[in-house]
Amino acid sequence: MKNFFIVPFVSMDELMRYQSRYKNIREAEDDEDLRAKVVDFKQGDVNGDGVKDNVFLIADRLPGEGILYRNITLLIQDGRTLKFTRVPLENNAGYNPTLFLGRFSEGKVNQILIVIDTGGSGGTIYSYVYSFLNNEVKKLFDSDKYIEEYKYGVTYRDNFKVDVLNKTLLYKFRLDIEYKGREYLSEIYDKNGKLKEPIEGFVRPLGGLYPIDFDRDGIYELYAVQGISGRYGADGLGYVETVLKWDGKRFKLVRQNVAIFGAEYR
Template structure:
C-alpha cells in the first residue's frame, strides 16, 4: 500500500498492490482517488493489463510483436536457436516450420515513482513476453505511465531481449 498524489489535485490517492497466487507472478494493482465524495477507482483491472502484446514468428529466428499502442517491433530469438531447432519450430537454416503465437502478461511489478520530481506520482511497470508458457520467456517490457486527461497514458515503453539465456538449475 502507498499513499501519494497520482492525479495532480494535491490530494493523496491510495495505491494497493497484491500478488495473485499461481499465475506467473502477476500483481493485482488498484489506485483509489480519495478526493471525490465517494472513493473512485482510477486504476482498475483494465489498466493493470499494461501493454498488451501479441506476435508471430518469422524466418531467421525472429518474432514480430504488435502492441495495443499501435507500435510494432521485432526481436531476435537466436539466443534460443538450438531449442527451436530441437523442437522443430525452425530448421537448421532458420526457416520457420510452424507458427508460434506470443503473448504478454499483466504487470509483474508496478511501483509509484515521482519520475519528474513534480510531486505527482507516475507508475513504472514490468511485464514479460512469452511464447507457449510462462517458462518460455522471450523478452521483458518496462513502461512508465502518467495519469493525464482522466486516464493512464504510457509515456515510455522499453523492451529488452536475451543475448544468452540458459535454464536456471
C-alpha cells in the same frame, strides 16, 4: 484473544496518539472488520483537509491456507473526524497485499496504490489506484481494465526473430532470440533459420506496477511490467515495460519499451 492493530513505519508519538484512539475503531467498526487482520498500514493526507489520515488494508487469513489472504479490503479513517470508509476490492484474494501513498496528480493530496500478488504461476498481480479527495472514493486505475485496454500479439518469424505487436496502439517491437541457444532454436527452426511451423506467443497480465517519479517533480508515474512468453508460460522472451501518467482523466500511456534477457558473453 485481544483485537489489535499492527502500525508499522510511524513515529512513537504517532503510534501513541493512534493507540489512544483505538477505542474509536472498536466503536465505529463492526465485528467482521475487527476480526480481520491488518496486513498493511500507511499515514498521509488522502482527503485534502491537511490532516494525516489512517489507511489500512485488512483481510482474513484462514487456518490451513498459509499466507493466502481473503476478503482484502481498503479501510480509510479520516484523521480529523475519525470516521471510517470501507472500500471492497473486486479481486480480494491473494498474497502479500501492500499499500503505497503518493501523489499521482497535481496538488498536495496523496492517492492510494494497492498491489496484490495473485499467486499464479505467471507471477502476476492485481492492482488499483484510488483517490479519496473530499472523502469521495474514486478508482483511478484497475489492472483488469488495463489488461483489457491494451491487446498484444506475439509472432515468431524466420531468422530467429519474434514480433511483439501492441494491437491497440499499432506499435511493433522485434526481438532477436538467438540468445536462447542452439537447443531451443533447433526445436523451432530448420538449419536455414526457417520456422518449422507457425508459432504464436502471448503477453502475460501485469506482473509488476511500480510508482516512480521519472520527472523528479514530486508526482509519480506508474511503471507497468508484463512478461512476454513464447510457446508456453515459462518460455520467457522478455518484458513489455510501460510508463503511465495521470492526465486528469486517466492514466495515459506515455512510453512503452520491450526488454529482452541477456546471454553469457563469450
